[in-house]
Amino acid sequence: MATWPSTLPQFLEQDGFSIQPQDQTLRSPTDVGPVKVRRRFSAAVSNVQGQITITPEQYTTLMDFFNNDCHGGSTPFEWIHPITQATANFMFKKPPAITSKTGKYFTVQLDLEILP
Numbered sequence: 001m002a003t004w005p006s007t008l009p010q011f012l013e014q015d016g017f018s019i020q021p022q023d024q025t026l027r028s029p030t031d032v033g034p035v036k037v038r039r040r041f042s043a044a045v046s047n048v049q050g051q052i053t054i055t056p057e058q059y060t061t062l063m064d065f066f067n068n069d070c071h072g073g074s075t076p077f078e079w080i081h082p083i084t085q086a087t088a089n090f091m092f093k094k095p096p097a098i099t100s101k102t103g104k105y106f107t108v109q110l111d112l113e114i115l116p
Contacts, residue, residue, distance in 0.1 A: 012050030043116035
């Protein structure tokens with residue numbers, strides 16, 4: 001399994017970061033009374049969105065990691081959980097979105113999921 005490159009930022013920026021566990025329930029309407037609710041599965045992913053700031057040199061590392069090590073986002077990688085700081089398995093939900101921040105820095109929006 002690939003590991004997040006050590007030359008890239010090791011943590012998501014806290015400003016704008018979000019994490020949301022996947023809904024594990026199935027709700028069924030009833031003729032009368034409250035809806036029926038049951039658990040669909042016990043191992044749910046957590047959706048994570050956040051950003052990092054990189055240099056042009058780090059852009060090359062990031063895209064090489066995404067395209068080659070993670071096979072275009074189709075295989076998981078290890079990185080640090082943004083809250084617990086423990087090692088966790090991640091997958092890209094979308095390719096990284098890069099925008100210019102200043103002449104020397106770029107903001108990378110990451111849309112990831114933490115695997116169970």
